[in-house]
Amino acid sequence: MRRDSKLSSILHVLLHMAHGDRPLTSEELAGYLGTNPVLVRRVLAGLRERGYVGADKGHGGGWRITCDLRAVTLHDIYEAVGAPAVFAMGHRDEHPQCLVERAVNQALGSAFDEAEALLLSRFKDVTLADLSKRFNQHHKGAHHGHI
Numbered sequence: 001m002r003r004d005s006k007l008s009s010i011l012h013v014l015l016h017m018a019h020g021d022r023p024l025t026s027e028e029l030a031g032y033l034g035t036n037p038v039l040v041r042r043v044l045a046g047l048r049e050r051g052y053v054g055a056d057k058g059h060g061g062g063w064r065i066t067c068d069l070r071a072v073t074l075h076d077i078y079e080a081v082g083a084p085a086v087f088a089m090g091h092r093d094e095h096p097q098c099l100v101e102r103a104v105n106q107a108l109g110s111a112f113d114e115a116e117a118l119l120l121s122r123f124k125d126v127t128l129a130d131l132s133k134r135f136n137q138h139h140k141g142a143h144h145g146h147i
Contacts, residue, residue: 004084009033010043010077011131017053018069018132023062043081050080069132075123086116 013029026037026044033040044063047053054066078084089112091105 003088006043006081006084007074007078009035010047010081011074011128013040013044013063014047014053014065014077014128015131015135017063017065018128019135020064022060023056023064025062029063046082047077047080050076052077052080067128069129070127072128073124074126074128074131075120077128078120078123086119087112 013024013032016029016032017024026040029044030037030040044053044055048055052065052067052072053063055061055063089108091108093101094105096102096105
């Protein structure tokens with residue numbers, strides 16, 4: 001099963017934008033992800049509606065960060081990209097007739113709910129500034145041309 005990487009991908013391009021010295025085009029951002037610029041524009045449009053990014057048209061234009069990195073959390077971005085499912089696992093049948101399967105669903109459902117709540121709570125504790133700081137720490141020791 002393929003994992004949903006939208007959150008990871010958008011965080012990746014946001015950090016490139018935050019550390020760039022100029023606005024970045026959709027084509028440049030798509031290149032970082034190995035994807036189509038249309039997909040990048042679609043996701044960034046949702047972030048623009050929330051005031052996290054902006055776009056300048058014309059020569060020298062492109063996408064840029066418009067928010068305070070200290071004020072935006074991973075949870076904010078998670079919600080902005082549509083709150084994708086956290087787990088690929090789920091119930092075999094959401095509304096089973098079998099009592100055994102109902103018991104299994106109840107046990108798994110409780111565990112999934114607790115794990116998801118913990119993860120989303122953690123997302124609220126990590127800001128884009130925290131990610132930027134981590135990048136800066138790793139970047140200091142790296143000597144390659146790829147940020």
